[in-house]
Amino acid sequence: xxxxxxxxxxxxxxxxxxxxxxxxxxxxxxxxxxxxxxxxxxxxxxxxxxxxxxxxxxxxxxxxxxxxxxxxxxxxxxxxxxxxxxxxxxxxxxxxxxxxxxxxxxxxxxxxxxxxxxxxxxxxxxxxx
Amino acid sequence: xxxxxxxxxxxxxxxxxxxxxxxxxxxxxxxxxxxxxxxxxxxxxxxxxxxxxxxxxxxxxxxxxxxxxxxxxxxxxxxxxxxxxxxxxxxxxxxxxxxxxxxxxxxxxxxxxxxxxxxxxxxxxxxxxxxxxxxxxxxxxxxxxxxxxxxxxxxxxxxxxxxx
Numbered sequence: 001x002x003x004x005x006x007x008x009x010x011x012x013x014x015x016x017x018x019x020x021x022x023x024x025x026x027x028x029x030x031x032x033x034x035x036x037x038x039x040x041x042x043x044x045x046x047x048x049x050x051x052x053x054x055x056x057x058x059x060x061x062x063x064x065x066x067x068x069x070x071x072x073x074x075x076x077x078x079x080x081x082x083x084x085x086x087x088x089x090x091x092x093x094x095x096x097x098x099x100x101x102x103x104x105x106x107x108x109x110x111x112x113x114x115x116x117x118x119x120x121x122x123x124x125x126x127x128x129x
Numbered sequence: 130x131x132x133x134x135x136x137x138x139x140x141x142x143x144x145x146x147x148x149x150x151x152x153x154x155x156x157x158x159x160x161x162x163x164x165x166x167x168x169x170x171x172x173x174x175x176x177x178x179x180x181x182x183x184x185x186x187x188x189x190x191x192x193x194x195x196x197x198x199x200x201x202x203x204x205x206x207x208x209x210x211x212x213x214x215x216x217x218x219x220x221x222x223x224x225x226x227x228x229x230x231x232x233x234x235x236x237x238x239x240x241x242x243x244x245x246x247x248x249x250x251x252x253x254x255x256x257x258x259x260x261x262x263x264x265x266x267x268x269x270x271x272x273x274x275x276x277x278x279x280x281x282x283x284x285x286x287x288x289x290x291x292x293x
Binding site for chain 2: 009010032033034035036037038039040041042043044045046047048058062064065066071072074111112113114115117118119120121122123124125126
């Protein structure tokens with residue numbers, strides 16, 4: 001993993017950890033590196049269904065071998081009269097009548113855009129918009 | 130997926146995907162594409178402004194010391210430790226969407242763990258080499274020390290030589 005990923009301006013998890021360090025009531029434990037940094041390994045054609053990564057946190061991935069086709073969902077250009085359904089800034093984002101579940105493609109709410117990543121490529125995925 | 134293409138090209142292949150300042154509403158890509166050298170030149174507030182609205186793609190040179198083999202996977206952890214694997218351990222005869230759907234359909238709302246099997250990285254490699262298609266995905270490989278490139282476990286480096 002390239003060192004440029006760490007200590008840059010997007011690692012809010014590290015900043016939050018540092019800010020909370022030694023505060024009264026906070027346990028003194030090491031930074032949970034294993035919980036925030038992991039690898040995956042898969043055979044050809046492995047497919048992960050639509051989901052929100054890790055409770056909405058951002059994700060950085062580097063491809064070491066093989067290829068990965070990463071599809072993101074983005075708000076539709078021509079989205080109208082759908083109110084706040086699927087709007088992650090709204091309390092109604094996950095409303096039961098929104099027609100959207102994090103496991104579904106829901107192409108009435110989202111456009112789909114994809115990028116093919118090969119060895120050495122890095123992708124920084126922000127949280128839900 | 131191709132609905133957003135312009136002149137047959139995906140949005141992130143267009144020059145506009147390389148613009149530091151962009152507005153998704155004007156039809157630009159949700160991906161900001163740059164080089165590692167250009168990324169390093171950006172100031173912190175610029176990176177944060179880009180990342181607020183777009184994902185960032187940085188194409189890089191392929192690692193010359195990592196391959197999908199025993200030595201490569203041994204850098205990720207023990208090859209023999211039992212781990213959760215998503216997918217199917219038995220062969221899939223078709224290489225089409227229906228095969229992938231069959232794997233995906235194993236996971237149900239009422240049984241979210243139905244997609245999981247127990248296996249090892251060694252199993253993953255063995256199944257991959259057997260030829261018949263299997264769709265397996267190991268997701269549980271903690272890499273807390275990864276800022277420093279991890280060496281493969283030595284026993285997996287020397288094992289091929291011992292077996293000769």
